[in-house]
Amino acid sequence: MLASVLAFNYIGNTQVSIDTLNTACDSSQYFIFNKDNTCTFTNFDCIKQVSQPARWTLSPNQLFLQANVVCQDTVAADNSMPFANAGIQNLGQFSLVLQTGDIEPNYSLTKPRRIVQYGFVRQQLNGTD
Secondary structure, eight states: OEEEEEEEEEETTEEEEEEEEOTTOOSOOEEEEOTTSEEEEESGGGOSOBOOOEEEEEOTTSOEEEEOOOEEOSSSSSEEOTTTTEEEEEEOSSEEEEEEESOOSOOOSSSEEEEEEEEEEOOOBTTBO
8 A cells, every 4th residue: 555655856966855646636546566477556646546467577677667557647638657767765574665757777867856755664465365
């Protein structure tokens, strides 16, 4: 279940602000990973929706998640793939922190960039893991 969404704003490598997103959402949001390497996202961006099942994989070094889950959001005119390439910040037994956005390692020292961090906590759905 999604627990927090933070956006870190930078100019080059200097952090200029942090925005807390999703604070007024009254819907539970779930990123569900299935054993057959499919996933779904429920209520992404606090919009009542369930994504179509999509494929997920980990990079060979297990530092990045590639998930082609397509979600409607409030920013993009159509749909987006918010976790097409997400850095895994922390992967513990009961939590998952993903960073998306401008996460490339090489960036301009004058270009604004935004990294969105999604914090998830494990929750059992319908008595399953």
